[in-house]
Amino acid sequence: MIIYTYQLGHIPPITEAVNQEINSLESIASDLIINCAGNYHALQKLYQILDDLKDTCDLNLCQIEIVANEK
Numbered sequence: 314m315i316i317y318t319y320q321l322g323h324i325p326p327i328t329e330a331v332n333q334e335i336n337s338l339e340s341i342a343s344d345l346i347i348n349c350a351g352n353y354h355a356l357q358k359l360y361q362i363l364d365d366l367k368d369t370c371d372l373n374l375c376q377i378e379i380v381a382n383e384k
Contacts (some may be wrong), residue, residue: 358371 342363349355
């Protein structure tokens with residue numbers, strides 16, 4: 314497992330390309346939730362997939378260590 318360590322003042326910013334992809338994903342997920350309204354099985358499957366993705370994101374966040382700035 315790789316641990317990424319950043320000083321508090323030097324956390325890399327989000328790139329524009331990644332920011333656009335995240336915004337696109339949010340829009341797609343929102344539309345999909347609306348399209349699945351009333352369909353229990355579709356919403357249950359979507360929920361499980363999104364929950365699994367959240368867990369994977371949480372695991373990746375745990376690989377990032379932020380330390381205080383050096384004085």
